[in-house]
Amino acid sequence: MSDTTFTPRVFSGIQPSGNLHLGNYLGALKRFVDWQAKDMETIYCMVDLHAITVWQDPKDLQKSTRELCAGFIAAGLDPEKSILINQSQVPEHAQLAWIFNCVARMGWMQRMTQWKDKAGKNAQNASLGLFAYPALMAADILVYHATHVPVGEDQKQHLELARDIAAKFNHDYGVDFFPLTEPVIEGAGTRVMSLRDGTKKMSKSDVSDASRINLTDDADTIAKKIRKAKTDPDALPSEAEGLEERPEARNLVNIYAAMNSQSVDQVLADVGGKQFSEFKPMLAELSVEKMSPITTEMTRLMQNQDEIDKILTRGSERARAITAPILRQTYEIVGMVPPAEI
Ligand code: AQP
Secondary structure, eight states, X not given: OOOSOOOOEXXXXXXXXXXXXXXXXXXXXXXXXXXXXXXXEEEEEEOHHHHTTSOOOHHHHHHHHHHHHHHHHHHTOOTTTSEEEEGGGSTHHHHHHHHHHTTSOHHHHHTOHHHHHHHGXXXXXXXXXXXXXXXXXXXXXXXXXXXXXEOOGGGHHHHHHHHHHHHHHHHHTTOOOSOOOEEEOOSTTSSOBOXXXXXXXXXXXXXXXXXXXXXXXXXXXXXXXXXXXXXXSSOOOSSGGGGTTOHHHHHHHHHHHHHTTOOHHHHHHHHTTOOHHHHHXXXXXXXXXXXXXHHHHHHHHHTOHHHHHHHHHHHHHHHHHHHHHHHHHHHHHHTOOOOOOO
């Protein structure tokens, strides 16, 4: 365990790989906004270096990065309060990742379920970057000495690996330099499931657009997708235990709770006994009420790309004031010769 007290600092990121969806919003973005309201430094990142671990069309990547920045701001992140950055504009992320590539072990990476899922049976043909993804993620966090990382449940294993990397670095070099960062996985929205299959995570890469609500969907599309969401024939229970064997029902109740910043028990106290024919329109109305202003604001912001680019440039300057000294100290610990002052 680390004895050093680190200044509380929040870091998290989202890949600009298109199709920003309700899972990203409830599992990550909405919670980023909640953390911004606390008295802590908050840093949020568009992780484009992660996105290219699988092929991205260069033009789409630029558009998606700016769109994601617009989404961050439209959802309530204030570039004056939070540091908003594009990962590739802060080179210390990739520089620290190389050091961590030399700390992490092959066996640790091979155990990552996201690697197994994404590389699938064709692992020999997957990029080296996809394999090393969790070491870059550890660097994203630790290059800020971040202490809190709000993420969805799917990122839990990667965060545990970041702690393993920090602990091994500290042990190997006999220092207490990197914090053992706490994953913050809380609330009803940390695992939003597909609207077509309650056992599958809502995901950008699902071929079925009906499986997810995109942040770019208009009000009619949102309402239609919820109306068509898979459910079962029973009425809603009055207590959470009644959802145990009902993945689709549980998912819709979780979405309602997360969207309305309530607990599942609070929602069920209100809607227990209702049929889906009654609950779905309630969910659709709530979703449109919460999501439509974000979509409208995103569209408006996207018309002013210069403004977005300036926000990112300013964010990277503020970020580098934190990351450059931490990288310099890391290099010293590792034994790199520092550049001479001329
Ligand atoms: N379904 C989800 N429910 C809750 N949280 C989710 N997150 C992603 N999907 C869900 C959270 O969103 C943040 C950013 O995720 P990412 O950019 O790393 O994207 P991802 O996990 O790769 O998203 P997808 O949709 O799952 O992409 P593909 O289809 O490429 O695998 C993270 O905090 C994540 O937990």
